[in-house]
Amino acid sequence: MKPKRAELLSNLNKDLEWEYAAAIQYVQHAALITGPEYESITKELIVHSQEEMQHAVMLSDQIAFLGGVPTVDVERRDISPESKTMLEQDLAGEDNAITRYKERIAEAEALKEYGLRRVLEDILVMEEEHKRDLLTVLRR
Numbered sequence: 001m002k003p004k005r006a007e008l009l010s011n012l013n014k015d016l017e018w019e020y021a022a023a024i025q026y027v028q029h030a031a032l033i034t035g036p037e038y039e040s041i042t043k044e045l046i047v048h049s050q051e052e053m054q055h056a057v058m059l060s061d062q063i064a065f066l067g068g069v070p071t072v073d074v075e076r077r078d079i080s081p082e083s084k085t086m087l088e089q090d091l092a093g094e095d096n097a098i099t100r101y102k103e104r105i106a107e108a109e110a111l112k113e114y115g116l117r118r119v120l121e122d123i124l125v126m127e128e129e130h131k132r133d134l135l136t137v138l139r140r
Contacts, residue, residue, distance in 0.1 A: 016056055022049075029086040030042045055126070058119050061127065101124040
């Protein structure tokens with residue numbers, strides 16, 4: 001069944017909420033993670049946060065281009081006093097993003113929105129890279 005443009009815009013805005021949340025969560029986690037085994041990832045988390053904000057800008061531009069209004073709402077953020085748990089929360093967020101962007105790419109394809117599809121594919125590649133970064137540290 002072909003998705004409707006309104007449904008696509010709604011889903012893109014939900015993705016945008018998750019991007020805002022990821023950026024905030026990464027900043028907080030980078031500030032709080034402790035332990036020598038996590039030293040290499042803290043700077044990378046700030047890079048992830050900046051990339052999540054880039055995704056938010058990219059999504060906002062696409063939503064506006066498609067006739068929608070980008071949201072200012074933010075999805076939930078996960079916090080923990082444990083460094084490993086924080087990274088596991090970040091990994092869960094990346095898994096969520098990867099799943100959502102694969103769905104959104106299919107929706108864009110179904111609506112013949114090929115420019116949007118390309119933007120979403122670029123975001124997906126970065127989310128998959130974030131996942132690899134987190135897995136590298138968590139598997140040590």
